[in-house]
Amino acid sequence: MKKGYIAKSSSGAKAEDAGAAFIAGKYPMFFSGSWWFGRFKSEMKDEWGTFPFPGSKLTLGSGGNLWVVPKGAKNKELAYDFIDITMKKGIQNTLGNNGGVPVAADPSAITDPKSKALIKDFATYADGDGLAFYPDWPVPGFYDVLVSETQKLITGGAGPDAYLDALKKAYDAGAPKG
Incomplete structure (x- = not known):
């Protein structure tokens, strides 16, 4: 975020809008799933490719x-x-x-x-x-927390430590005990 790789405005982008903007060449990178592959193949005019998430x-x-x-x-x-x-x-x-x-x-x-x-x-x-697993699968309601906290991280409303703390709290509250 500090280096500007991700725009603060990207936190409000809907998946369809973000994907369409990527296809149109407005965004240099798009993070999503392979279900977009066929559409990229048929609609993209620019050169494109897929790659594993760096460092993971x-x-x-x-x-x-x-x-x-x-x-x-x-x-x-x-x-x-x-x-x-x-x-x-x-x-x-x-x-x-x-x-x-x-x-x-x-x-x-x-x-x-x-x-x-x-x-x-x-x-x-x-x-x-x-x-x-998808990160929203582990506990009920985790998706909503993940989206909300990621938006805060992107817009600068929360830093990385606060982000991780909020995710941990939500996970711990919903995880099976024992």
Whole structure:
């Protein structure tokens, strides 16, 4: 913040607005998830790429809850069919070449260079036990605290220590005891 890498005005940006501004070349960097990949691929005119978060061996966003069929689902067989279809090599390869992070693709079938880089970075995290949960998952209400405190950090309303203290307090209040 002190060096000006992040504008104070960015604290009020909605995800769609921030993503559209990045696509238009108004922002030099955009921090979000791989779900934007296909849109960048189809809409960006400038050169772009993805990279792991600098200095971290962990990445937020878990790949551990991809397909779930609830015990009481009325159409379990349709859900199982859908899972079987999406896990086929051809579908996984298509996902992999279009910005998805496939779990069962043939690596040699991924020909798009940007997709290869994204998948390689994901594999590096996965192989290094670096897949972490989204930061708003650990305790109920944590997302609201995270957003509010991050806005204070960006606008200068709180410093790093106060930010971390507020997150710790919210986490401790919601974490299971014992």
